[in-house]
Amino acid sequence: xxxxxxxxxxxxxxxxxxxxxxxxxxxxxxxxxxxxxxxxxxxxxxxxxxxxxxxxxxxxxxxxxxxxxxxxxxxxxxxxxxxxxxxxxxxxxxxxxxxxxxxxxxxxxxxxxxxxxxxxxxxxxxxxxxxxxxxxxxxxxxxxxxxxxxxxxxxxxxxxxxxxxxxxxxxxxxxxxxxxxxxxxxxxxxxxxxxxxxxxx
Amino acid sequence: xxxxxxxxxxxxxxxxxxxxxxxxxxxxxxxxxxxxxxxxxxxxxxxxxxxxxxxxxxxxxxxxxxxxxxxxxxxxxxxxxxxxxxxxxxxxxxxxxxxxxxxxxxxxxxxxxxxxxxxxxxxxxxxxxxxxxxxxxxxxxxxxxxxxxxxxxxxxxxxxxxxxxxxxxxxxxxxxxxxxxxxxxxxxxxxxxxxxxxxxxxxxxxx
Numbered sequence: 268x269x270x271x272x273x274x275x276x277x278x279x280x281x282x283x284x285x286x287x288x289x290x291x292x293x294x295x296x297x298x299x300x301x302x303x304x305x306x307x308x309x310x311x312x313x314x315x316x317x318x319x320x321x322x323x324x325x326x327x328x329x330x331x332x333x334x335x336x337x338x339x340x341x342x343x344x345x346x347x348x349x350x351x352x353x354x355x356x357x358x359x360x361x362x363x364x365x366x367x368x369x370x371x372x373x374x375x376x377x378x379x380x381x382x383x384x385x386x387x388x389x390x391x392x393x394x395x396x397x398x399x400x401x402x403x404x405x406x407x408x409x410x411x412x413x414x415x416x417x418x419x420x421x422x423x424x425x426x427x428x429x430x431x432x433x434x435x436x437x438x439x440x441x442x443x444x445x446x447x448x449x450x451x452x453x454x455x456x457x458x459x460x461x462x463x464x465x466x467x468x
Numbered sequence: 469x470x471x472x473x474x475x476x477x478x479x480x481x482x483x484x485x486x487x488x489x490x491x492x493x494x495x496x497x498x499x500x501x502x503x504x505x506x507x508x509x510x511x512x513x514x515x516x517x518x519x520x521x522x523x524x525x526x527x528x529x530x531x532x533x534x535x536x537x538x539x540x541x542x543x544x545x546x547x548x549x550x551x552x553x554x555x556x557x558x559x560x561x562x563x564x565x566x567x568x569x570x571x572x573x574x575x576x577x578x579x580x581x582x583x584x585x586x587x588x589x590x591x592x593x594x595x596x597x598x599x600x601x602x603x604x605x606x607x608x609x610x611x612x613x614x615x616x617x618x619x620x621x622x623x624x625x626x627x628x629x630x631x632x633x634x635x636x637x638x639x640x641x642x643x644x645x646x647x648x649x650x651x652x653x654x655x656x657x658x659x660x661x662x663x664x665x666x667x668x669x670x671x672x673x674x675x
Binding site: 295302403456 | 489559626
């Protein structure tokens with residue numbers, strides 16, 4: 268994926284002003300010896316290929332089949348998730364919250380974009396949008412409806428606004444009819460939106 | 469902006485890529501790799517300094533880019549004339565991160581937990597103070613003046629209101645505080661729902 272960005276700039280449309288300004292800043296910082304372009308490539312590769320919601324899905328799947336792991340996850344998610352080797356920036360203090368038949372969890376960062384990078388990767392654009400940040404706390408049911416998720420009125424919604432350095436991971440309910448599936452097959456059922464709480468599985 | 473109306477639909481995107489534009493990749497990588505004299509809280513504050521009407525019209529990575537440029541100038545790493553001309557002046561430095569050191573740097577845990585005694589206990593009712601600082605704070609406007617219950621305590625954490633402004637870590641006790649949706653939003657909200665926030669002790673008072 269190294270220098271893939273250059274191809275994006277060579278389409279039919281001329282490069283946008285912001286693309287040129289970013290390229291100029293990168294060149295300046297490289298010329299000054301302040302950044303190594305190979306390090307930039309390695310960072311991009313990490314976020315495009317090494318972290319992402321597949322990590323979180325493995326954690327959730329294990330919590331469905333291993334009650335002792337689930338207990339560790341709910342007691343100290345940071346340590347339980349580190350058992351998979353998922354550590355690092357924006358995952359220093361993770362809390363797992365579980366959906367039940369009577370309670371549904373929804374995560375937002377109204378202040379900006381806090382998100383558990385080691386287990387979910389980088390957040391989608393909508394998570395960082397003004398619309399989601401504004402609505403999720405005042406109208407969680409309306410937000411869920413925008414994702415095609417309707418909850419009965421009797422289900423309690425717990426919204427978590429990650430205002431500090433705690434990052435939240437929703438553990439969705441295990442779908443019915445999955446008794447025969449192994450951990451890998453279960454992990455394939457777990458979606459990113461399910462772990463943010465905008466969808467049910 | 470929590471609780472504001474009129475900011476449009478959420479518009480989820482099916483099969484969204486990690487990045488939409490090539491330059492967004494480079495902005496994220498530059499923010500992680502570039503040298504800084506600030507910290508994560510100072511970086512957040514820098515993005516908050518973008519004037520509201522401009523901020524709302526920018527995409528996420530445009531904000532990151534604007535704040536990165538401002539932090540590089542503030543930190544003395546580049547000058548405004550270098551940014552304008554694109555021409556490097558002065559001696560050449562050595563990069564903080566190499567490709568080989570990236571995996572280690574990204575796996576590193578930068579815990580915000582510090583020593584400190586907590587005044588409140590789980591179950592205690594608390595009121596979020598009616599504070600309106602001009603600088604960085606992580607007490608959302610919609611919670612100010614509202615009463616909630618301490619749901620969990622997390623020891624002392626680096627206090628962003630001080631840390632963002634070069635005042636050191638100033639660790640303060642951190643809590644998860646649960647507010648009933650009706651306490652925040654009135655009778656239009658569900659009687660069952662709640663919003664929990666992570667709030668530092670200086671934001672709270674006993675009630």
